[in-house]
Amino acid sequence: MRVFMAVYPPAEVREHFKRVVDGLAVARPRERSVRLAAPERWHLTVAFIGDVDDEVAATEALEELASVPAPVVRIAGGRTLGRGQFKHLVAELETEDDGVGLRRLGAAVRKALRRHRLPFDRRGWQPHVTIARPGNLVGDEELAVDLEVLAAYRGPAWRLDEVRLMRSHLGPQPEYDVLAAVHLQ
Template structure:
């Protein structure tokens, strides 16, 4: 099964970015029947870690690793150096990072062009969460993408079906975009199904 770990924006943030997308030229192209592959509202997410193909019988191992990661992220260990040298105790609990969708950019060129909106706010908290998740996946000898986290939400995959001028205009518009602030309160394990219209199944969740 093909797996990834994500956080999902709440409905108000999704409503705002969907409305913004339809004001972009890529949205107008979609309304005109051009297959610019807008991401469905229900599929909009921010990837924290991408595992790729994992054998079915290792799903429980993935869930255990993510459970540990969330607990370690929420209560990072603190080493006491005085009387109990070397002793590790739970540290102060973390709270869910507050995030905002804002700015934007593209990945790839030509037929591989992807349009995305960026993430603002307490992104360092999300990066720490991603680092902890990846560390626990590695401890469990599970596969994952080692590339550095680039927090974003994919809006569309227009490829070369949107002309360069329209794409540049959308990037300028996204540069000034700022959505509502929201707390990332939940980590989600997701199974993806590839195809012309990818679909996603939420397999498990953990509160942050």
């Protein structure tokens, strides 16, 4: 079972941001479609755990997060990750505390995963929301304009107060199931 921990923006945040995304070059129809993430699937991956035999240890690790203070965040800015056919366009997150709350959450997640001997991506956590996977289908000039639009965007703030343990089903349109959830302080 392939699992990860994630936070989903509330509906009003997604609706506000969707108006911006709909105007981006990555959202325009093309000969070959860009893999655009659907607004209901926009999420912030807190930790990618990967394949596990059952979700008990992951659920227990998730439950340890209940004492972590919930940071206040907003979608603000954007960048690309990866190169060539693996290029992603992502939105960044901004906090009222210069990222302290997000770093605290990230550290607590990794500590809980280590304690339960669960695998996770040990590279530095880069909080973001994936918008699209344009790869080579969108030119650098168009992406530069999209990045300018995202740089000017400051969405509504929200309390990042629930972390979910998700199961992913891979494919052209990935599907996600909620296995468990915990509310932060």
